[in-house]
Amino acid sequence: MTSPRPPSPRTTERLLADDAGIARAANLLRAGGLVAFGTETVYGLGADATNDTAVAGVFSAKGRPQFNPLISHFPDTDAAFAQVQATALARQLADAFWPGPLTLVLPRAPGSTVSDLAAAGLPTLAIRVPAGPVTRSLLARVGRPVAAPSANPSGKVSPSEADHVLAGLAGRIDAVLDSGPCAVGVESTVVDLSRDVPVLLRPGGVSLERLRAVCGPLAHPDDHVHKLPTAPGQLASHYAPDLPVRLDAHAVHPHEALLAFGDELSGAGLVWNLSPEGSLDEAAARLFAGLRFLDSEGRRRGLTAIAAQPIPRHGLGLAIRDRLRRAATPASTR
Template sequence: MTRRLDATESGIATAASILRAGGLVAFGTETVYGLGADASQPQAVARIFEAKNRPRFNPLISHFAHAQAAFQQIVPNALAHRLAQAFWPGPLTLILPRAPGCCISDLAADGLSTLAVRVPANAVARALLEQVDRPIAAPSANRSGRISPVDATHVLEELDGRIDAVLDSGPCTVGLESTVVDLSDPQRPCLLRPGGITLEELQAICPHISLPQTTSDAAPHSPGRLISHYAPHLPVRLDALQAQPDEALLAFGAPRPTNAPLVWNLSPTGSLEEAAARLFTGLRTLDHKGQAMGLTRIAVQPIPHHGLGRAIQDRLNRAAAPRPQDGTGDTAP
């Protein structure tokens, strides 16, 4: 059985001890809960893939307590320093070339010449990282391709008995994974995954950053780029103006008349920040309750395509993508 540790000095110390010994600990960040392992121990990293049923061609983000520790593992450039100063600690992942003598295992990096690194803002996560004093590889703490967890209960629903512990720091405040920016070519920075830092915020520092590119289920260059991802069991229908009687409804904005027997409103006031924080809980709730009610699908009302709306739409597009049983995509049983 997986231990549930309180976010106390004792709980953090226990979690750090487990990680140093090569164990798996899920911990909360401001984005979602991550499934952590010592990135310098290949066997520990391998346990992440086993616990998640994760494709081994998908690289992992390594987490650090502060920018100085992260920059010891990669070769930063001037733009990396500017973005780190502006957004670290925070929901931003940077991809940069590996430094000579980097201690992070090839398995965590998928054998690439680059690394994905970030410094989370969550105080409990940073205290844990300080105590471990090693890079911690941590994808989202769920079965591969499934809905990301934003509280400790979600983690246990997915991974109880498959990991050593979960450090419960309460609900995540952002609720969407980090923004991923590729800086391996400083002349051509690229936004690979929209997330908690918006495109507009990035453009204020890096006006020439390119927009996300279409990806495939071939080996991705960064985490979180598989086409089918964040998937509930029920199929997802996007940009639905009306829900059918056999559909649950993921709504956004002022409530409208609907025949849907089950509704979760991401934000009745139309706040994208509130919608981002409630997205994964909403998908999970509609999926569980909808299945129990015999519903066949989740209909999703349109989401604005600006600010955090881009990140929300990215996650919804992946949730609606074809599943493995359809012949494409990646998800876990």
């Protein structure tokens, strides 16, 4: 099997938050680059949320161990709600707190353009309209949803200044748009509106008291009667195709489709190679599309299972293996 390809070093530009700097940042994002930018909360590491490869680069640059759902950022409410099935309560909260440090989780719209990787394969999206003229000007110029977790190596302190970003990510990203210190300095509040009652997934820049004044009581996932997961993506069934998945396959059987990585096993009539060159970034970007393709085409051809070749146990390989393990969960436990 081909060895995983290491990420290429980058020259990280520091851009001024003027018209030229904002235009350069927008062009980089539209071209699939990674650009950190300041919001009122913390600096986010932005990527075109419609581009699987760009989104995979975010996980790689951060050393993020799992494909957690990423918040997609928009310049205005209309752009944000075009991607989801907005409820009356969502519009009330948006009227009260957007632009601002509030993230809403809602069911995806049928025509949503946000990639499966940014949504972690879930039927919901996390959306936000951040405050600040520089941020909103950047998002408007990009003209696409921008996925942006905090711009720091995974597990490290979130950055509230451009220098913090460069200290952790210089050489891993294309640019940082320096708009000065962040006013709030803590991440946005996250509220899940995809359930029967609103659920507070993360406290943040909008206080619980202010939220309750608009929407009434909120459940906490640890206290909910159905024991909801504390964050999206924790349920084993989220990544499961209809065909059963066999992990760490070193041979492929006649009735199986093959999810390959690197050098392909011989004997498969239906193959999706995550990355012939053994790039974990490329494999991450192609994972969800590959599972969908092998599931639908495999069933059409009368195949009864998917064999997945081994994935390395480091870097993004850990996240890919996690999703494949969930995909292989027996239906009786979903």
